[in-house]
Amino acid sequence: MVELLTLPWLLLALFIFLAFTTEATTGFGSIVIALSLGALLFPIPELLPILVPLNIVMTSVLSWRHRHAIHWPTLCRMILPLMVVGTLAGYGLRPWLGDQLLKTAFGLLVLWFSSRELWRLWKGITVKPHGKVWSQFWMLMAGMTHGLFASGGPLLVYALSGLALDKQQFRATLILVWLSLNGLLTLVFLLDGSLLPAAPHIAVMIPVVIAAMLLGEWLHRRVNEARFRQAVFVVLWMTGGILAWPG
Template identity: 65%
Template sequence: MDPWLWLALFILVAYTIEAVTGFGSIVIALSLGAILLPIPALLPVLVPLNILMSGYLSVRHRRSIHWPTLLRLILPLMAAGTLAGYLVRPWLSASLLQIAFGVLIIWFAGRELWRMANNHVPRAHPAGVTRGLMLGAGLTHGLFASGGPLLVYALAGTRLDKARFRATLIAVWFTLNSLLTLIFLLDGSLASAAPKLVWYIPLLVVGVLLGEWLHHRVNEQRFRQLVFAMLLVTGFALLV
């Protein structure tokens, strides 16, 4: 079976999960897709697809965005890290990228499962550690368009309420993925990915509608545990 058809299924699953839980469309689609396809081939498809959803949600929740945190703290560091990650990526082999991404996914999923099992309350990091983690989050975003795991860890213990935290993160992904999409346009990779991208857009809509329907019918805590368990298995699959 054509791996790009499998990617269509993965995109549908990823956006359904995001509509239920509020996180992870690129992380999930990329972690599953990377088992069958090289990461550099996947990014020009998955990143532009994500800005459609994050752009809509950024406009919808614009009043909840905490602009000082976004503009003064997160974006300067993550934008610099994203550009560095993009410039470094051509120097890394596809197999090394896959292994590094697998390690990131295992750390992320394992940490979340441990946190949920132990009812762990996150504590704030020292300011220097927070900034270093944000720069690292930008680097992983430039490499894998998956800066979320490190950024959420960097913001542990933040005083932002849930609505402001979520809206601010959505604005981060819209901004950085728009930057990456512009870069893909300039380097020519977006043009070659465009035909596939057009076919995948309806799956985003179906996934969101399906996720909204499931959101009111499933136990979200148990669902999140299943998602992280799936990611943990996928991370190990990427290593082998």
């Protein structure tokens, strides 16, 4: 437990606080941000069994509190069937990829997503809805990236672009998606033996997640979400570039 007081773990606690505050505010971003920053310090396979169960702590509470806003037809008919299949496929691909390739591929994903969102925000581009087949394809790909990195948010947000959900529905529906898929991944981590060694780190980080959730709930009601997302995407863009850089 002494290692938890070292600088890398203290920095990871800070990254988790920032990342989970973002998801509590917007509905996505906890693992993609924490993993982006944490991968500068630790291997991705070491981080996932810590971050995924921590996400369940927050999303279970938020899903219950905001259950009235969940858009069940979108969740059950569109998102979950394709993303569950994709998540299992992505997890199956992980052993075939080395740590460096995982890190580079994840960096490129983050770089693409953050660049796209910053360009859209800067130009004031209105998001147009995708066709049904194209949306389904990106939902499947979102599931695969979730199985690989527990970070299906970027591609799922892209797949849902233009969908007629208000701010509360969008946030509540996404949070339940992450609760469902991360529950599945946590079971897989338990079965493959990677969850129990991570348990001490999870326990220590739970108070950090609770503090982040409370702050995110407060920010969701009070801050300009567009400005907040812009700041997050700038951080993600810089981090994605570092991760994607070979070496």
